[in-house]
Amino acid sequence: MDDLERAILFSFDQSGAVDVSLRARAHAFCAEARRSPQLWRVCVDRLISSRYPEVQFWCLQALEELLLRQRLQADGQAQPQGGISPSGGPVAADGAGAGADGECLPPEALAELRETLMAVAFRCPVVSGLTPGADGQAGGAAGAGVPLCAAWAVFIRNKVAQVIVLLIRLHYPAPWPSAFDPIVAALMAVGAAANPQTASAGSNTVAASSSGEGAGAWSLVCVDMACRVLAALDQEVLSIEYARTPEESAAAMRVKDGMREGCVAPLVHAWYCAAVALLTALGAGGEGGGGGGVGAQQGGMQGSNGAGERGGEVVLRDGRGSAVSRDEAVACVASLLETLQPYVAWMDIGLVADSRWLPLLFGLLASQTSEVRLRAAACGCILAIVNKRMDAVSKISLLQRVQIGQVAGVRLVEEIAARDEGLTLRLAELLTGGATEIMECIKKLEAGGTGGGLGGRAESVGQGFGMEEGKGAGGGEGGGGEASESVAVAATAAAQGMLDSILPAVFFLAQRHPDEDVSANCFQFLLFFVADMRRVGGASSRSAAALAATAAAAGAAEAAAAAVRERQEQHLRQVLLVVGERMRYPESSCEALDAPSKEGWEEEERVAEQRKDLFVLLRSAAKVNPAVVRSFVHETLAAALGRGAHATFAETEAAVQLLYQLGEGVTEEALKPGSGALGEMTALLLSSSSSAPAQQQGAGGQAAGAGGGGVRFRGHRLVALAWLEVIVRYVRFVQQHPEYIPAALEAFLGPYGVGHGNAAVAGRAAYLLMRVVKVLRQQLLPLLDSILMGLQRMLEAITSATPTPPPAAGKAGGAQGRGGGPFARGEGAFDDRIYAFEAVGLLLAQEEVPAQQQAACLSALLTPLIARADALSQAAQAAEAGGGGAEAAAGMVAALQQVIMAMSYLSKGFASHMVTTARPELAHHFKRAVECVLRVLHALPRSRPTRTKVISFLHRMADCLGPHVIPFLPQALPLLLAHCEPRDMVECLQLLSLLTAKHRSHMAPIVDALLAPLFTRLALLLPSSLPSLMGPPSTASDASGTPEEVREQREVLRAVIMLLHGITMADLHAAFLSPANASAVLPRVISLLLDAASLHADIALRKVAVACFIRFASDWCSVEPEKAPGFRAFLVDQFVATACLVPCVQPSFSLQDANSALLVNDISLALLALHHTCGQLLLDRLLSSLLPSLNCPPAVAANFCTQLQRGDAKIARDAFRELLIQLRAQHAPTQGNIAMAPRGFG
Template sequence: MDDLERAIIISFDESGSVDPGLKSQVTAYCQRIKESQGICRVCMEKVLFCTFPQVQFWCLKTVQEVVRDRFSSVDAEERLFVRKSVASIACADGLDEGSAGARVLDGPAFIKNKLAQVFVTLVFFEYPSPWSSAFLDFLPHLRKGAAVIDMFCRVLNALDDELISLDYPRSPEEVRVSAHVKDAMRQQCVPQIVRAWYDVVVLYKSSKPELAAFVLDTMRRYVNWIDIGLIANDVFLPMLFETILVDGHPDQLRASSAGCVLAMVSKRMEPKAKLTLLRSLRISRIFGMVVENEESELGSSLGSLLLGYATEVLECSKRLESEDIYNESVELLDEVLPSIFYVMQRSEEETTFSSLQFLSAYVSKMKTLSPLKEKQMLHLGQILEVIRGKIRYDPAYRESLDLPDKIGREEEERMTEYRKDLFVLFRSVSRIAQDVTQLFVMNSLAAAVLGSAEVEFEDVESAISLFYALGEAINEEGIRTGTGLLSEMMPMLLSAKFSFHSHRLVALVYLETISRYVGFVHEHTQYIPLVLAAFLDERGIRHPNINVSRRASYLFMRIVKVLRVNLLPFIETILQ
């Protein structure tokens, strides 16, 4: 171990055992060495021959900084040396198995990732000129096996992360270089890279499925800007779907294949060409797999694929002018929607946002159609089912929500925010399919308030919450007259004493709902005794929870202002 290696190791020490003064000195020493002439040669030699990961990492990071910050001032011979050295290590070129260089590719992941970043930094400044063969030189070495294939994927992933992907903010210069690199790759090496991906996946999907999955995950990143014909063809698509459909393949590999298909589905294309691609996928082949794998990572990936597929079909239906082609898109959408609803009802909260975006777009599309067909009305009913399922509280928080304690308050706040978009969607559905929505709410309410003793708090609370939200889609005149099924739902709500009525959240939403529909009571005074009972007994002002009692008092004062003279016959009842 020489002085530089010793200094680097000390500078990386986080144990606290190194004297701060010494650490400061070695840090300054390392910085001076970093700025010296010929440092790239020193660093590349240590990457090859030093066995300490800290030293290898420091040296690679130093080379990256030199390339990024002052490579133009480095003489041409050293620049060529750096390119050749980095490429040789990455490709295991001229390195025997077990040699110092080969050990780099068998070393820690963070060393290989840093090597990939150095490679990409060189690409930024040197590709396609003077380093025109950066990627083509890599391809013949893939036959050396898993280590080089893994390194090639890391390089491509780093290229996407550091330069190409639009998921990160880019400077104008980075955008310019990114476009330049992509154009050069399209002309020079993309077809060869795609062919290499295919060959590697076919070769390793049985013997090294994790490597094949890594290759597919890399490919997925590139689908959005390479020629779609390179992968949406009679060679690649059958391989991807065979990987997805065969039970013998590991879930990770199958999920990676599904991710590639999703990237193809999501690629920007003209609507007619996109519809042709979507039809060619025969996506119905995976409908049953969603049910079989709903608890696994594969099930989540398949659900995302179906959602992406449905989103693109819907988008095509908006942009296609030919009636025949439009009808075809509607058929594809009708085919996939039942599976979409199944996925949404069981999906995690993290995926709800994208699901809601699709459902909102679908409902918006329905607004432009009149009259709605029976199947479309059925789909809207299924959307209501999804909404009801999503607004339910988790039973694990039932007691905390009733108290409420700190956990309960946090969960209530979270759900209040989470429900906002769901209720917006609910109101959108109710405006274009009022009869369907009212029937759905009445059935939900009936099951909650008139159902068996086994009904759960979460069902009661969600049913009354939907009834409350329904009021926002009904005008004042409709509320007063009891439009549609409202004249049946209000008596049902007012006369019921159902399970979990004592629960704080049920009591609150129950009183809020009565208050929202007080206009109905104003016109149907026979229900005033039921309203008074609800507010004046243990469901309202006499509720054991002080927060419910206070809210009941406030809402009751508002109701009194609306009903006024209608309450005169009940003064004694109120004052008791």
Template structure:
């Protein structure tokens, strides 16, 4: 073998050496004798390096997968001898092979098994069993081979073809008939003989028993001999977790529901009689977790049997199984309430399924109601944070607890669905008692009480989204709890997690304040002082900014008299500061945006007149404009790039803040009613200067574009005078990424104003097209994948631009261009249908062509375009689907084909028999694939007689057939 290439398999190999080894690997796989070289290296023990041995087994694996079935019988025999020789070598070796090498060898044995058993290698298992007498190394490999066979033949998580499934079923049948009894006997002997001398081997054997029990006769394992041995293993520290897993696999075996109940009950009785469950005084948490998992399996399998028996109307069996389930509930309660969350979580499926049973039963007896209450009490207790939980630096334990809480919430929601009154009453009791005396309670208890109230918002459905209308038995307890929450002062708790949860809960139940608005001032004050936006903890400040915005927006009609007071309170928080002054602001820039939105909302809903509203808004915006005017000259003259970025980001933030205040308005009408449109047009006059900025164009232009997007919505026609200058500047010095971010603004303007801006669009149309074309033609390095993506996105934006023009009845923008430009644009659309690999883009282009045909096609249409249809459009409808990249198994591509078929239908609607004649006499004859007379006739007939939907289906079959003939030729 190539020793130099094999050097690349070492742990410290260079990248060059590894590439050489990979190339050699490919060479050996493809070579006729490469596998033989590897087989010889394995059997002669040429190499000590474990990675080289693994490498050799990989080459053999490739041979088995790709060429073994058709190989010469002598080669098949050679490979079998290689494996058995290697196995003999393991029994005599002084040093054990690495686990990954043994596992790879076991996988190779399993591949040989599925190819050769029982026909070419009928003695497969007897050969392995004979080796067991040699020693522990052979036993280890025997067990690993069995596990590998399970992976190949049985493992349900691996998806198999129908052919493989039939093969696997036949293999299992053959094993049941020929060797399973011998295998089971060997497992028993291994477990018995090595439980003390080699517990690792015994654990591996227990794993084998667990995976095979799913498909062999259960009586081979569930008998006095085996169960007694497994019980004994439960008393051996190093074996008991594996033995527990084995018991779990036994009860998971698929069986008739009556037999399954009997099996589970017998296993449970054995475990209880032996004192294994419940685990009294057990301190080994890992083992208790295994017992919890086992209990979960016991409960879930009994519930599954009960459901099957109910469905089959076996009332006696269902009753017996339900009694069996009830008898396991003490175990469920014990494990679910365990202080260790992993142990608790292990039985969550049992708990969920049991709640499902209670839902299915409907009318519950006293015992079942008591069981549901017990479950709820356990959940309420387990929701509580541990006092060691680190809120400021969440590590793995904290993340796991958050996930655990999510699982508990599923159970909580299910209990609420089962018995809403029970859950509501229990939570009401906890909330009222805890918040009534919160100063003397642990913070974990207080946080829990507030969170439970919060969780009710999802657990108990609200009528039309409002928890405070409808049945008073449901609404009054929630009102009482909310009154307690907002009046108790708990929002001022010393632990920030409690404060934050209070605000989350207040906003979840924001409609409460519509019913009892007298509480609004108190909550407003907490948001505005050091309990909210000025809290000492940044997480509370940041989240409060968002929640305050939601609170204000939902209750704005109750706040008309608070406008000036709120603006006064947040005034200092609206100041835009440079981060270089050494005093970081209380709020981040993102948080500050929420407060500017608040300012816009409360000015809009204030009780003052339009003039006063304009003054209030100008007072908010004036410092922003001043900040812009101060920093813009600095940005233009700054030479240090780092400071350029700093100034650009502050300018962008100033523009974004102004834009955010406009979120209070949804149309021109609302902004004019408030009399403040000039505030925004004046700001626009200022901000458009930023389009001339010489540095950091990307940052600044993005903010101006966003502002223009908002102004199109809010100012409507009043923004139009500003659009030409904005477009002119945004097209300068453009790169692909800048352009495709600019195009949505143009499309928004077209969709909003349509024919109103025809004249403007006619003037800027070709400059936009030319700019896009210039950017797309700019050379880019092959390795620059981002540049390639940007250009592809820009191409898509270009066609979306044309589509937007077509869809908004603005086609005269294109038709009034000079003829060369007109034809250039139309040809770009047609070429894209044929040359583009992107099916979404192809669909867009065909959609554009359809709109053009509907507007300009037919005898009354545009003569120049009619010639264009026959010269380019119709051929494209056939050439595009015949491209190699046009994949008719892809859903998006099929949609593109459907759009092409609608183009042909549109042409037929306009031109009728002229199209049919053209197809028969010219089009079909010029295609790169032969279309026989019958197929051509069938296509024309379908085009004339079928409706649009059926014609799309016909086209798909037509082109599938045509593409097959291309491949065949």
């Protein structure tokens, strides 16, 4: 061991045994060695002589860096024809060349380096001038005549392969045309060394022997090394699957062209010979390297005849002379085949799609005794051949030679599917890939092209498809076009036949195999397959002609077209069978899904994710042939419901789900009487909803056939939910067929609806019932008493449920009503059940209901809710005051929310006209509810959930009671404002805006009294510097809180501005001038609106603020004396400059923006309004100070004032826009924001 080896070992040490200073010295020594002019010689010498992997790796890394510098320099130079000319550094006197940092090797050194590396990788290390190991052998690891690479670790072999690939990338084909000769020789040597020896029966190890001088010159390690080099070459240089620079792409093309011309054919032959020799040695049968492909056509590696008849097994040894195990030999063959796959894409396809390779590959794939990796590798090679890009006719001819249908037999597919998932995935990729290629060819042919033209090949191609001699493309004068069409038709017929032979295997894997990767691969193909059916739109003319080409009877074309349609329907039914089978839940998960556990949730999520693709497939199939899809769903549903107690959970749920999915986007026309299958299926389901068979038939007469009372698993959680969802989706059918209304109601009101034992299902049933009531409102009126009776228990549940604190909202629940308890869905546990109150309210609120009955029912519903709310609020208040515990108080508050929501939902069906005018006695009951809610608010003023529900309830009462709700506001609003947070404040402000817009003058005293406390509360919620909240969200200052707090403050500010605008547009802005508000509120209102008009990032809010100032100017400044003293001067001096002129001159303001153009229009209207009210004062200010301060030319200012005096809105708008263009031109060079004048009023 010399100093360099010691330094490398010390620098690689990770054990901690080497002192830090010594490691530093070792790193320095290695760095100095890298600068040696003879670095490459030192590295190659150590690679051969050293037995330490660390030293070998360091040497290879140094060589790689040296060659990378060579590559960078070569990429930067012009590339002469024939390849890159390696850059020559200064050549030393002895010809050894340079290797220091920054220099590149001369041609002589590079040639010697190439020869040495290939020698140590593929031949015996007998190289002149290289130092052997200390024991006289190469590296002390291998005997004479044994490749040195046998002693290398796997990562060293990979590194050597990368260095060799760098050399090939740089120097192939010129000046190194023989780069692949050692690889070919190493592979060919395998076949030459296959000598029969005495066989050992039953041995799992390939027997040992090494007779002859050359027997030790090759070994599996050479084959392994060749595979690593070829794989690295594809990955690092040739593959198009990775992003390449232009220089890298040019180098890849150069290497590919060189290989096509020089070595691909011998390389593929060597690949084949090596594979056959190894398979023969493994007992594959056949005659060694013969063209029969080791008996592949007879079943591949059956192993009893070939080697046995020859008297023994062939000898295989590794590089050290030890016997090679069967697994190692199998891995070697698999590596050969896997390495071949990417090269197929760009080599001459005739080299692999021939009478030698194809039987070998198909034999390996079909052989049940072959190892899985061998079969997968063979499958990959066949797929590479199938995916070879070429024109359509040639591709079909290739696929015929490949005979991919021979692996599509169901028995073989079943055997592979049962053996290994990885191999099954490869087989699925082969089958779907082959089918996709065939479909693409058919698509090109049906489009009238072959993808590359037939040319002179038409005659031979036509004969390849079974056409008679002389009837090809060149078969007659002037018959070229006819013959080309004949060839295309024949090719289409052949392609369709191959596709028909592959599809059953694809359907089998898609329907039966449980592996998700296999299913996903098949589903993607089926989506493409069905989409192609839709593209064709039925029987294509050429597909029909293809069948007609083989038909001899009269009317063959018409029969062929019918046959195409029939075949398409058969394929579509197979696709639907896949959908129907794969969408089912496992029967073993029935109980876990009914009473959901963690296992049940996971299974439900898994199936829901899988169904996304399946339902897309179903909808696509319905677009291709709706009749076939409806027929399939009808048969599935009838079979599931007809089996009654014998039906399984999975088939019942799947059948109902299929009907639900089929109804997506269904029109009313499709559900009218006599409309067909959809109506029949809906009738079938509704008949099964009843506890007894329906006595009436409807929509096709099949309604009563199922006798629904005995449907098993009808009460299962998922079946019950799907059943109700279907009725809602097809509710228009019930509307058209009133005889099914009782059955539909029974489904919702019975034990499988609101009476279901699972609270989530019952709640979902209540919500879905509400949706049904919205559609069938008038038709359900005669059944009002029955509906109230059916909902009685659920309505009472709100007033009798034990207060329980809601758990944190989790994933329990969901859109389908998951969960097993009342509060399983978090804060809104009873939300869906409360929809029962909305359903009742919608029914009661009809004018056809007698007034006395209406009032009595409303009182009966509201009275227990009011009593419950009072009791809960008092108990919650007592619990808070007496320290009864936060948990108990939270439970009562949660129950209170449900009660308030119930009263709110009950009122949704009652219009303001009915409650306040037509039947005023109803208003009395809703007023009682309002009084009750206000008592709750007074008892729990600090409860945010309660405040939220109260605000929502007042919103509802504003619609229901109309102006009758206003007397309650003086009591409610101060309580809401006193403790509200930003989110509550937004809701309060929106409520005030709604009431102000609806009731206008009735709200005047409320607004007058509320402004002062409102702005007092706003001062606590908003920062003192409001402009900091008016910029874009990304620039908002975070000095006032977290980003979420700033976002909430911005929402509050927006709501305040909208409220001020609503007050102004409702002619209530006189409240700003009242004695209570003139001094404290008005200055803050004007300041806020001025900031919004000039600074807010939202142009819409700036328009709103400008509109307020227009109204102020019109109402407050048009009379003498001014209603707001000094306001006219404020408008002229500050509003015009701050809001009208300066913001529009800023570089950030774009006149081309549509919203900005609208703002400019509003500002011109504001200036026009100011001229009407302020007259000459405005003109004087514009001419004397405002416009000159913006560097406006006097002529431009005078012209604008002249146009403004004309009083026309359009003229004023155009003049103001022209003024802005002139002002922006004056300020463009500065590109800075213009300082605004001090602002304020009062």
